[in-house]
Amino acid sequence: MATAQGKNVYYVPHGSKWPAVGTIGLFTTMIGAANWLNEHSWGKPMFYVGVAVLLYMMWGWFGEVIRESIKGMYNHQVDTSFRMGMMWFIFSEIMFFAAFFGALFYARMLSVPWLGGEGDGALTNFYLWQDYAPAWPTNGPSAIGGAFETIPAWGIPLLNTLILLTSGVTITIAHHALRAGHRKQLLVFLGLTVVLGAIFLYYQAHEYIEAYQHMNLTLGSGVYGSTFFMLTGFHGLHVTLGTIMLAVIWFRCLAGHFDKDHHFGFEAVAWYWHFVDVVWLGLFMFVYVL
Amino acid sequence: MATHAADAHHDDHDHKPQGFWDRWVFTTNHKDIGTLYLVFAFIMFCIGGAMSGVIRAELAQPGLQFVQPYFFNQMTTVHALVMIFGGVMPAFVGLANWMVPLMIGAPDMALPRMNNWSFWIMPFAFTVLLLTLFLPGGAPAGGWTLYPPLSLQGGSSVAFAIFAIHMMGISSIMGAINIIATILNMRAPGMDLLRMPLFVWTWLITAFLLIAVMPVLAGAVTMLLTDKFFGTSFFNAAGGGDPVMFQHIFWFFGHPEVYIMILPAFGIVSEIIPTFSRKPLFGYQAMVYATASIAFLSFIVWAHHMFTVGMPLGGELFFMYATMMIAVPTGVKVFNWVSTMWKGSMTFETPMLWAIAFVILFTIGGFSGLMLAMVPADFQYHDTYFVVAHFHYVLVTGALFSIIAAVYFWWPKWTGKMYSEKWGKFHFWWSTFFVNVLFFPQHFLGLAGMPRRIPDYNVAFADWNLVSSIGAFGMLASPIIMFAVLWHSKKHGAPATTQVWEGAHGLEWTVPSPAPHHTFTEPPVIRASMLAHGDVTH
Amino acid sequence: MAMAAGTLPDRWQLNMHPGVTETARNAYHIHMLMLWICVVIGIIVFGAMAYAMFKFRKSKGAVAAQFSHNTVAELIWTIIPIVILIVCAWPATKILVHTADTSNPELTIKVTGYQWKWRYEYVDYQGKATGINFMSKLDGDSDRTRQLKSGLDPHAVKVGEEQTYLLNVDKPLVLPTNAKVRFVITADDVIHAWWVPALGWKVDAIPGIINDAWTLIEQPGTYRGQCAELCGQDHGFMPIVVEAKPKAEFEQWLAGQQAANAAQNAPAAAQAPVAAPQG
Ligand code: HEA
Numbered sequence A: 001m002a003t004a005q006g007k008n009v010y011y012v013p014h015g016s017k018w019p020a021v022g023t024i025g026l027f028t029t030m031i032g033a034a035n036w037l038n039e040h041s042w043g044k045p046m047f048y049v050g051v052a053v054l055l056y057m058m059w060g061w062f063g064e065v066i067r068e069s070i071k072g073m074y075n076h077q078v079d080t081s082f083r084m085g086m087m088w089f090i091f092s093e094i095m096f097f098a099a100f101f102g103a104l105f106y107a108r109m110l111s112v113p114w115l116g117g118e119g120d121g122a123l124t125n126f127y128l129w130q131d132y133a134p135a136w137p138t139n140g141p142s143a144i145g146g147a148f149e150t151i152p153a154w155g156i157p158l159l160n161t162l163i164l165l166t167s168g169v170t171i172t173i174a175h176h177a178l179r180a181g182h183r184k185q186l187l188v189f190l191g192l193t194v195v196l197g198a199i200f201l202y203y204q205a206h207e208y209i210e211a212y213q214h215m216n217l218t219l220g221s222g223v224y225g226s227t228f229f230m231l232t233g234f235h236g237l238h239v240t241l242g243t244i245m246l247a248v249i250w251f252r253c254l255a256g257h258f259d260k261d262h263h264f265g266f267e268a269v270a271w272y273w274h275f276v277d278v279v280w281l282g283l284f285m286f287v288y289v290l
Numbered sequence B: 001m002a003t004h005a006a007d008a009h010h011d012d013h014d015h016k017p018q019g020f021w022d023r024w025v026f027t028t029n030h031k032d033i034g035t036l037y038l039v040f041a042f043i044m045f046c047i048g049g050a051m052s053g054v055i056r057a058e059l060a061q062p063g064l065q066f067v068q069p070y071f072f073n074q075m076t077t078v079h080a081l082v083m084i085f086g087g088v089m090p091a092f093v094g095l096a097n098w099m100v101p102l103m104i105g106a107p108d109m110a111l112p113r114m115n116n117w118s119f120w121i122m123p124f125a126f127t128v129l130l131l132t133l134f135l136p137g138g139a140p141a142g143g144w145t146l147y148p149p150l151s152l153q154g155g156s157s158v159a160f161a162i163f164a165i166h167m168m169g170i171s172s173i174m175g176a177i178n179i180i181a182t183i184l185n186m187r188a189p190g191m192d193l194l195r196m197p198l199f200v201w202t203w204l205i206t207a208f209l210l211i212a213v214m215p216v217l218a219g220a221v222t223m224l225l226t227d228k229f230f231g232t233s234f235f236n237a238a239g240g241g242d243p244v245m246f247q248h249i250f251w252f253f254g255h256p257e258v259y260i261m262i263l264p265a266f267g268i269v270s271e272i273i274p275t276f277s278r279k280p281l282f283g284y285q286a287m288v289y290a291t292a293s294i295a296f297l298s299f300i301v302w303a304h305h306m307f308t309v310g311m312p313l314g315g316e317l318f319f320m321y322a323t324m325m326i327a328v329p330t331g332v333k334v335f336n337w338v339s340t341m342w343k344g345s346m347t348f349e350t351p352m353l354w355a356i357a358f359v360i361l362f363t364i365g366g367f368s369g370l371m372l373a374m375v376p377a378d379f380q381y382h383d384t385y386f387v388v389a390h391f392h393y394v395l396v397t398g399a400l401f402s403i404i405a406a407v408y409f410w411w412p413k414w415t416g417k418m419y420s421e422k423w424g425k426f427h428f429w430w431s432t433f434f435v436n437v438l439f440f441p442q443h444f445l446g447l448a449g450m451p452r453r454i455p456d457y458n459v460a461f462a463d464w465n466l467v468s469s470i471g472a473f474g475m476l477a478s479p480i481i482m483f484a485v486l487w488h489s490k491k492h493g494a495p496a497t498t499q500v501w502e503g504a505h506g507l508e509w510t511v512p513s514p515a516p517h518h519t520f521t522e523p524p525v526i527r528a529s530m531l532a533h534g535d536v537t538h
Numbered sequence C: 001m002a003m004a005a006g007t008l009p010d011r012w013q014l015n016m017h018p019g020v021t022e023t024a025r026n027a028y029h030i031h032m033l034m035l036w037i038c039v040v041i042g043i044i045v046f047g048a049m050a051y052a053m054f055k056f057r058k059s060k061g062a063v064a065a066q067f068s069h070n071t072v073a074e075l076i077w078t079i080i081p082i083v084i085l086i087v088c089a090w091p092a093t094k095i096l097v098h099t100a101d102t103s104n105p106e107l108t109i110k111v112t113g114y115q116w117k118w119r120y121e122y123v124d125y126q127g128k129a130t131g132i133n134f135m136s137k138l139d140g141d142s143d144r145t146r147q148l149k150s151g152l153d154p155h156a157v158k159v160g161e162e163q164t165y166l167l168n169v170d171k172p173l174v175l176p177t178n179a180k181v182r183f184v185i186t187a188d189d190v191i192h193a194w195w196v197p198a199l200g201w202k203v204d205a206i207p208g209i210i211n212d213a214w215t216l217i218e219q220p221g222t223y224r225g226q227c228a229e230l231c232g233q234d235h236g237f238m239p240i241v242v243e244a245k246p247k248a249e250f251e252q253w254l255a256g257q258q259a260a261n262a263a264q265n266a267p268a269a270a271q272a273p274v275a276a277p278q279g
């Protein structure tokens, strides 16, 4: 269609039902989640219905975009819009993690020492928490959640670091393969990346189970537990999403959707994966090692 | 699609989708989405206004006449959330939707489908938020700043309010991404960055602020959620956290947020004043750099909202100095507006009146802001009506006035109809009179020692409160008058010309009025004469 | 006259009162300094605008000039505000450093905010624990009057001639004049803020955290304030009253309280900590 006007016309879709579907999905999810938290029995099913609608929306929306893309309706400028969209989305994700890293640094560098009487906290310690000595990890002066152990950095976390770093390499190899037109190499290395993501998740789950069952380390373990699980948890969620995205891209590679110069979908997922990787390095440093 | 594009180019025939659903619900057209945003914002302004009516009615006299204190607190909290997230922000996004593509010669927004989604999330987010008013335990009542532990005492509203904020955040972030992509990627050839109209510039920077801080707000409220429902201790000292930590994270969002609500206003005023002064904007480049400096500074001043939380001395000093510095780039803007008027050939149509009132009244709000920045004095001002007066000057006579100015300014372009100057001016003088009656006395109340967020007060405060409430009830007529003026224009307005205003320059004034459904499907060629501010690169 | 200024707000009051402590006077001075600077800048800026609007209007035949920048002017109005701001920052910094110094108090008071009342503990006076500790909440008259549609007239709530509606408590905090008093401030449930305008500062009372501040009241009198941080439904109804007495009278009062205490329950006094660290 767009070809009639030549490649110079920026493709503007005319109407789409997917955003409306997405809105209903999001609304249902949120209302469901809120009711679930407020212990209404229908909250949980409603939440899942909402998520299902959102998945349906993604399927349909991305499907439409893919079809349009294959038909050649997108010129270079449209491609640039997609790229910018993805880059700024990742930036927003970075800022989301920044809030939680900020909380971690604030707790470690300011609130815990102050509660323990350092710096400006002398009086706080004297009047309220006299027996509390600052340390990290901590569950605070009231030892909320009871004594806990922490996960040593040099076991599974190190392994997971290596896994993610490797996956960063494999996806780059896959990208080169795509650009060079080596289809088989592409599928193998992209497939490897998916597998590495899944292994990472497996270990992460294992670690959580350990923490909850044997180390008494939970979300409720004071500020250490809070920052630990929220940071690693949101990261884990992103790895899950990333792995699913990688898997989808793998199938799209199999279906031959991408060619040498036209594979924004692949690149977007690759960027996302690198972002997840870098966040993990931050986590490994500041949550596990230091 | 190609046929559409071709047709739109040859004649003004619009090819608007016909059915309601196709036109408004499934739309991907930046103009229709812009309209949706503006209508939505208008409705939200009315709802938020009604709540401020409850507040001012209760505060008109000492003693409790109408509502219980807890309900009063719900009104304050929801009034603010509705006005900020439902009124000002969507109104600006609506203006960006309408005008940015027209101003830079783009066929539409960069990501039209996502544009639709950004909008349609908003009404649902506010459904969730406003629904809480009808829940047992009522709406959130801990102030729009949601400070824990108080905000966590709310009943079932907590989860709903937090998820509503998440939805608003998702919407804002997608909207901002779209605007950035549009501005960076969709400019017509020749529309260099430093040739863009100032409204586009301010929105580019605002969008950046939005993407940078909305996720931080999302993080902050997520921590509230887990503190309440999942036993985390972020904001609980007994567990090693700190209630003050929330305030730091919140204001890291919150301060840039207030500039999100003023930078587009600066942009609007920088379009209007040159138009009616018939003279290029003074100091275009300085304006761009000043905007960027304000945005940069906005990230390092957040703790000026927290001077009384017991920060170490060094922190207080740092945040005081950084905050004071914002007066410098903001001053540059004010001086440039005045210089634009200087030696112009001015006329005072309705948009110009609102813009001039903006410059004066925003500056007054800025002055009180600067006073608040002085820590020793803020120990007295903080959490009093002096602060309430400050932020209503910058928000109402700042952000809101600029929105109204923009609507009058671009209305003929949108609808092809002129409005009645007489009634537009009446709307202006009415609102400007009452808004000052409403908010100026609040400075006095604050200085006399009246705390904010109280439903009742000592009798010594009664007189100024009554004056303020009278102003409020006058101001509440403002949206009604505006609605009447615009309705009348839509029905009976004289047809608008393409240029609309004698002094108007810029791409948006080269397309017919009303602007056809599709514009610039093929990029126009930009000539310096089309630019509002002439060629600034010489 | 100065004493009256500290007690209650006036009707139609326009400006901040200078208060009864050095801190309050300092705040007042900074406030007035900033106010005048803003007024002057305002007159210049708005004056220029007004002049332009009258002089350069089309209806008077003004023809628009086409200049669009002037580097010298722009530099001037960048630099002059910077200079003005430095002039403001200087005294503010000095005052702030002075205000932050809570060392060497004669009396230490621990203030705890509750929903919706205050607890005052006289931790130590001249190095000795006192064991005095009581709650202070809204007075009965105000409390009855403030109920929704109570039909009672807020103007009728009085202490002597003063209309004290919502600004009176059952038991005020009694302090000595001309003595450095340190406050250590915290809360039990949510955040509150302790504020008496005549003393010149407010400080947040945060659960689990101690903030400190100090005052040195120069004139005897009754000074009234309110909780200044939203703390729930009765946030508007937890006033603060400070009764400042000359030292001798204060000591008398203190002795009286201790005697009453001792008579009532013997074991209470021993526990209070001594020799708090200097914050
Ligand atoms: C659009 C919104 C907006 C804008 C633009 C501003 C602008 C400013 N604000 Fe305001 N502010 C709010 C919205 C806004 N604020 C809100 C909503 C709150 C309360 C939140 C809450 O608690 O609920 C608040 C609260 C607030 C506080 C906290 C008060 C307290 O709670 O104790 C402070 C303290 O520093 C402050 C300062 C400033 C300053 C210095 C500016 C500056 O940007 C102003 C700069 C402008 C000028 C100074 C005027 C023009 C300049 C000249 C003519 C040049 C020459 C001038 C001089 C050299 C003096 N603001």
Ligand code: HEA
Binding pocket: B038, B039, B041, B042, B045, B046, B048, B049, B050, B052, B053, B055, B056, B076, B077, B079, B080, B081, B083, B084, B087, B088, B091, B142, B143, B144, B145, B388, B392, B395, B396, B399, B400, B403, B404, B407, B438, B452, B453, B454, B455, B472, B475, B476, B478, B479, B480, B482
């Ligand atoms: C943009 C934001 C905004 C706006 C517009 C307003 C508008 C008003 N506000 Fe609000 N207010 C806040 C933001 C805003 N406020 C915030 C952030 C707080 C702090 C809350 C807290 O403490 O947590 C607050 C708190 C607050 C208080 C203090 C409450 C307390 O501390 O207990 C009071 C009391 O008088 C008040 C009154 C009013 C009144 C009478 C108006 C009137 O101006 C209302 C009249 C105006 C209208 C009805 C709308 C006009 C609109 C148009 C004409 C539409 C044009 C638009 C289009 C065409 C798209 N507000």
Ligand code: CUA
Binding pocket: C113, C114, C116, C191, C192, C193, C227, C228, C229, C230, C231, C232, C234, C235, C236, C238
């Ligand atoms: Cu206690 Cu407000």
Ligand SMILES: [Cu+2]
Binding pocket: B254, B255, B258, B301, B302, B304, B305
């Ligand atoms: Cu701020």
